[in-house]
Amino acid sequence: MRKFWIVLFALVSLNLTGCGYNTLQANDEQIKASWSEVVNQYQRRADLVPNLVNTVKGFAAQEKDVLLGVTNARAKVGSIQATPELLNNPEDFAKFQTAQKEMSGALSRLLVVTENYPQLKSDANFRDLQAQLEGTENRIAVARNRYIVAVKEFNITIRSFPSNLTAMAFGYKEKPNFTVDNEKEIAKPPQVDFNATPAKPQVDAQGASK
Numbered sequence: 001m002r003k004f005w006i007v008l009f010a011l012v013s014l015n016l017t018g019c020g021y022n023t024l025q026a027n028d029e030q031i032k033a034s035w036s037e038v039v040n041q042y043q044r045r046a047d048l049v050p051n052l053v054n055t056v057k058g059f060a061a062q063e064k065d066v067l068l069g070v071t072n073a074r075a076k077v078g079s080i081q082a083t084p085e086l087l088n089n090p091e092d093f094a095k096f097q098t099a100q101k102e103m104s105g106a107l108s109r110l111l112v113v114t115e116n117y118p119q120l121k122s123d124a125n126f127r128d129l130q131a132q133l134e135g136t137e138n139r140i141a142v143a144r145n146r147y148i149v150a151v152k153e154f155n156i157t158i159r160s161f162p163s164n165l166t167a168m169a170f171g172y173k174e175k176p177n178f179t180v181d182n183e184k185e186i187a188k189p190p191q192v193d194f195n196a197t198p199a200k201p202q203v204d205a206q207g208a209s210k
Contacts, residue, residue: 020163024172027154031175032084034147039082041140042100048136049074049107052129056110059120066106066113073099073106093176107133144178151177 053067077099086092111130114120121127155174158167167173 019166020157020160021166021170023157023163024154024167024170027150027157028172030150031087031147031154034143034150035082035084035087037143038140038147041136041143042077042082045103045107045133045136045140046074046077048129048133051125052107052110052133055123055126055129056114056120059117059123059126060113063110063113066110070103070106070110073103077103087175088173090176097178148178151175 049070053070056063057067080086080092080096080099082096086096114126155177157163158172158174
């Protein structure tokens with residue numbers, strides 16, 4: 001009897017391997033790991049926002065619209081629960097991606113505004129925060145790319161025969177992925193030239209500023 005179960009177990013194992021079950025398991029775990037790193041890096045960026053906003057506010061409180069835009073974008077990002085379950089809902093994933101794009105845009109606008117404040121650009125705390133932000137943006141780009149590759153491999157597996165049959169049997173469905181449109185622009189960290197000097201206003205013949 002024992003020999004029968006051993007043979008049966010061996011046949012089942014061989015069957016699962018041949019039908020792509022083990023590959024699906026491995027791919028799914030890779031997606032979860034990659035997604036966790038994406039979330040960690042985005043959270044790292046969000047954690048920098050309060051200090052960055054407060055530092056800029058100390059030198060440029062009048063830029064309230066830009067500062068409010070960053071604060072609101074961070075709040076929107078924080079309202080989305082980026083759990084692994086989100087990966088099974090394309091609509092929720094799209095909301096997450098949109099919120100992060102808005103956060104990227106708000107931060108870029110904030111850093112552009114700082115060009116008008118030489119004292120802010122020379123502030124040690126601001127320079128440190130900007131360096132941390134740039135490093136985080138780079139890590140986000142790497143994490144996103146790893147997730148994109150992991151999802152691509154998984155989706156190919158569940159569309160390929162005979163693993164597609166196994167996927168249907170166990171309820172595996174395609175995972176949503178980051179859109180690749182403007183991927184280079186999204187991945188590129190905001191750039192701020194601390195050595196640049198503010199442009200001087202042009203003056204016409206009557207001495208009026210243009």
